[in-house]
Amino acid sequence: MNAKTPSLIATDALQKITAPLSQAWTLPPQAYTSCEIFAAEVDSIFSKDWICVARIDQVKAPGDYICADLPSQPIVVTRDQQGQLHALSRVCLHRAMPLVEGQGNTTRLVCPYHRWSYELDGQLRSAPMMTGVEGFVESAQCLPELQLEVWQGFIFVNLDPQAQPLAPRLSGLLPLVSNYAFSEMQVLETIEYDSPWNWKILVENFMEAYHHIGPHKQTFEPAYPARDAEILDNEGQPWVFLKMPGGHRVTVEEGAFPALTPAQQHDLIAVCVFPTLLFGASAAGAAWYQLEPSGVDKMRLKIHGLYHPSVSGEPRAEDRAEVAAMLKLIHEEDIAVNRGPWQGLQAAMTTQGRLSLFEQGIWQLNQLWASGLGLKKPNHSG
Numbered sequence: 001m002n003a004k005t006p007s008l009i010a011t012d013a014l015q016k017i018t019a020p021l022s023q024a025w026t027l028p029p030q031a032y033t034s035c036e037i038f039a040a041e042v043d044s045i046f047s048k049d050w051i052c053v054a055r056i057d058q059v060k061a062p063g064d065y066i067c068a069d070l071p072s073q074p075i076v077v078t079r080d081q082q083g084q085l086h087a088l089s090r091v092c093l094h095r096a097m098p099l100v101e102g103q104g105n106t107t108r109l110v111c112p113y114h115r116w117s118y119e120l121d122g123q124l125r126s127a128p129m130m131t132g133v134e135g136f137v138e139s140a141q142c143l144p145e146l147q148l149e150v151w152q153g154f155i156f157v158n159l160d161p162q163a164q165p166l167a168p169r170l171s172g173l174l175p176l177v178s179n180y181a182f183s184e185m186q187v188l189e190t191i192e193y194d195s196p197w198n199w200k201i202l203v204e205n206f207m208e209a210y211h212h213i214g215p216h217k218q219t220f221e222p223a224y225p226a227r228d229a230e231i232l233d234n235e236g237q238p239w240v241f242l243k244m245p246g247g248h249r250v251t252v253e254e255g256a257f258p259a260l261t262p263a264q265q266h267d268l269i270a271v272c273v274f275p276t277l278l279f280g281a282s283a284a285g286a287a288w289y290q291l292e293p294s295g296v297d298k299m300r301l302k303i304h305g306l307y308h309p310s311v312s313g314e315p316r317a318e319d320r321a322e323v324a325a326m327l328k329l330i331h332e333e334d335i336a337v338n339r340g341p342w343q344g345l346q347a348a349m350t351t352q353g354r355l356s357l358f359e360q361g362i363w364q365l366n367q368l369w370a371s372g373l374g375l376k377k378p379n380h381s382g
């Protein structure tokens with residue numbers, strides 16, 4: 001436990017969070033609404049944990065780059081001319097102008113303000129009109145670089161230079177997802193939302209199927225009933241795996257995801273790599289939810305439909321439109337149950353609530369959150 005954390009959450013509230021599932025409660029309202037708690041999350045979670053910022057297929061060719069925003073650091077992921085990936089601060093070393101936005105392909109990162117230009121590994125190459133500035137050596141200046149690791153085609157970065165590798169911490173998750181061949185998937189279509197609520201509301205919503213009986217009663221519930229869903233034991237590792245069996249209710253198209261087992265062909269899965277990588281998959285396709293929290297009450301959400309080129313072939317415009325429409329339909333059902341609780345959490349009389357046994361995923365997330373903030377020791381998933 002670090003020195004500043006005891007005051008973040010009252011002792012009795014923490015006991016309710018960390019109690020065994022059948023006795024457990026949700027996080028208290030201030031966990032979602034307090035700027036102090038968000039600042040602690042930035043320091044202890046977003047600056048220490050591995051954060052997914054891009055897919056490998058988004059930076060395939062030398063010169064490709066894509067921007068992403070950690071809560072405390074704008075970054076750019078590049079692939080240099082030697083094929084090496086880099087995660088760099090995208091803040092200019094001169095007077096802090098962001099160097100680029102979006103994604104593209106380039107030979108250099110050129111600051112739009114005074115045209116300082118950087119190689120794709122972050123090395124400053126040239127700075128115009130700096131002759132005579134004492135002690136200024138271009139070759140001695142480099143954009144700060146973050147640790148980078150690729151897991152199943154997802155590019156993760158870590159602001160902590162001492163962070164241990166990610167893959168060993170996901171050893172229990174790998175066999176559960178390996179048949180889906182995420183490494184070979186590509187982004188097909190992306191839809192974006194400004195989501196003016198706390199990031200944990202969306203993560204919790206993604207990791208429970210209990211609400212299929214509410215907003216998704218016409219969409220998910222008939223195929224993947226809330227009552228059949230199960231959360232697997234994560235053995236205290238930083239992931240949550242939600243299995244939603246479809247059984248005979250789900251008809252599998254010929255040729256989709258051939259490596260899946262017969263049971264997997266009928267299931268929907270949802271996965272969180274704590275804190276903010278969310279992805280889901282079925283035999284019909286996959287989706288990646290990319291969250292970029294920028295404050296206690298705001299987040300940019302990019303929902304990417306993923307496809308498998310070796311199975312689906314070259315996508316057509318109508319395939320993209322169909323995927324975008326499906327992602328939009330589902331997310332718009334979820335928006336109501338993100339916005340509503342966000343309003344409810346501000347209310348004076350709102351307190352912690354009891355968790356259903358069908359919300360074990362939220363319970364696991366809460367343990368990871370409390371451990372990440374140093375409020376409790378990491379432990380088994382219970």
Ligand code: FES
Pocket residue numbers: 092093094095096097111112113114115116
């Ligand atoms: S701020 Fe980038 S060159 Fe001046």
Ligand SMILES: [Fe+2]
Pocket residue numbers: 205206211216333334
């Ligand atoms: Fe949902």
